[in-house]
Amino acid sequence: MSDESAAAELPPGMSTENTLLDLMGIVVTEASAERVVATMPVKGNVQPYGLLHGGASCVLAESLGSIGSALHAAAYGKVAVGVDINATHHRAVREGLVTGVATPVYLGRTTTSYEIVVTDERDKRVCTARITCQLIPAPPGS
Template sequence: MSDVEPGSLLPGWMDGMVSALDAKMGLELLELSAERAVGRMPVAGNTQPFGLWHGGASCVLVETLGSMAAHAHARTLEKVAVGVDVNATHHRAAREGFVTGTATALRLGRSVTMHEVVLTDDAGERLCTARLTCQLVRPAS
């Protein structure tokens, strides 16, 4: 079960926790739970000088989706998720349309989460495979 309605940008319980960067990059959050987060960003406005989807944009999408899913799990433990490791392998480029990311939980522990994040283009071709590890910590008082 998803915590957000498809097409919604921000779920209510995440208000104030999503960065301005996500909004600037045009993130659309499509699905969110601890087990799976799906979102997309437009290629337009997120390119490198040669007009190709920027690798840094891939990492932003990976970090955002993985962190949101990790936070969905962490909140059940009265904790917050902080990213400690992100790695990404870029397979191919995109020049137009949208890049869609799907974060799938690999581990939902009491102190660590791991999500695999696959980015695809509009044709369903894999652009990037990544993994995000988050540490779950008590919120600062």
């Protein structure tokens, strides 16, 4: 885990090491139930035309919404699992870093919803996504 992501307050037992986030170069820089922020390089996360892959934006969005949901769920002794995601891709990006910021739309006892805004280095909106998570009882030993 990088020093930056280690500084972020991730849910108990959660690590980005050896995960899809790690593979895609996603670095979590801030994490709370009220706001989750991370960066992701465009390089290595592109489609055949050299543009940021829409699926990469979705991975970033789902990861941030899931981390926020997990932090909220922990207060109820639960874990969060994604049940729905949608995304609108607004503009293409060819290089640099994108930044995702997740903020809650709804924080309940059984479900959460987050809006995630992905921007480029010029602070131009690249993607807007929404994820809904279900909060379920934590598995034994977690």
